[in-house]
Amino acid sequence: MKKPAEFYQRDLGRHPPAYSPIYKTSVARSPQYPLISLQNSASEITGPVFGHNDIDPIDNDLILNYAQPDEMPIGERIILHGRVLDENARPIPNTLVEIWQANAGGRYRHKKDTYLAPIDPNFGGCGRTMTDEDGYYYFRTIKPGAYPWRNFVNSWRPAHIHVSVFGTGFAQRLISQIYFEGDPLIQTCPMVKSIPDPDAVDALIAKLDLNGTIPLDSIAYKFDIVLRGRRSTLFENRLEGN
Structure with a gap:
């Protein structure tokens, strides 16, 4: 039986074009010249990396990791969980997964977020x-709210969670967004509509997982993350998106 390849070329038909007029900010920031692939150096491939000692036991619990004593955030409690795999469905152990998101009202804890929803x-x-x-x-968190953005007159971002996965070094990093099954705003979002492959859109949607749901507590969503390997082409032509 033929052994599966270690690395795969990026499928350009699956990824959104850098220039997509319906996603207005892509017009100004899309590359004007053909993308190039760069060979990583040995130092980029081998380190540095995070270890378990760098992670606090409640870093993955967004319900508790910022709350005041005896307090909790407002909103729908959810569990987001899954596996990180390579393209041959092999598990990727001991890799750092980070998430960031808006609160239940759709507002980020960021000084430049001026949406009228409360902090x-x-x-x-x-x-x-x-x-x-x-x-x-796995993470325990609050389901983020939708929020408006200045794309067209009435553009709204679906509820989503940003996710970052590191490889064997800081030069190997995947950044993406996770949406939620059943959200009607997914199909109206200009960012999502710039993705040409419907299967690729589906791969960005966390599926409702009643088996993982905790009764009378938290709804679970399952989302597997598939990585490409260190020879992938650069995401948005920058190392931090690889």
């Missing part, structure tokens, strides 16, 4: 964890 004093909106030996990760 939740008990919600920081970011967390991190390491995958275990089976590539498994």
Whole structure:
């Protein structure tokens, strides 16, 4: 039987074009010249990396990691969990997964976020964890709210969580967004509509997981993250998106 390839070329038909007029900010920031691939150096491939000692036990619990004593954030409690895999479905152990998000009202804890929704004093909106030996990760958090953005007159971002996954070094990093099954705003979002492959859009949607749901507590969503490997082409032509 033929052994699967170690690395795969990026499928350009699956990824959104850098220039997409319906996503207005892509017009100004899309590359004007053909993208190039760069070979990583040995130092970029081999380190530095995070270890378990860098992670606090509640870093993956966004309900508790910013809350005041005896307080909790407002909103729908959820669990986001899944596995980090390579393209041959092999688990990726001991890799750093980070998330950041808006609160239940759709506002980020960021000085440049001027949306009129209130700041939740008990919600920081970011967390991190390491995958275990089976590539498994999980977070407990509050489901983020939708929010408006200045794309067209009535553009709204679907509820989403930003996710970052590191490889064997800081030069190897995947940044993406996770949406939620059943959200009607997914199909109206100009960012999502710039993705040409419907299967690629579906791969960005966390699926409702009633088996993982905690009764009378938290709804679970399952989201597996598939990595490409260190020879992937650069995301948005920058190392931090690889």
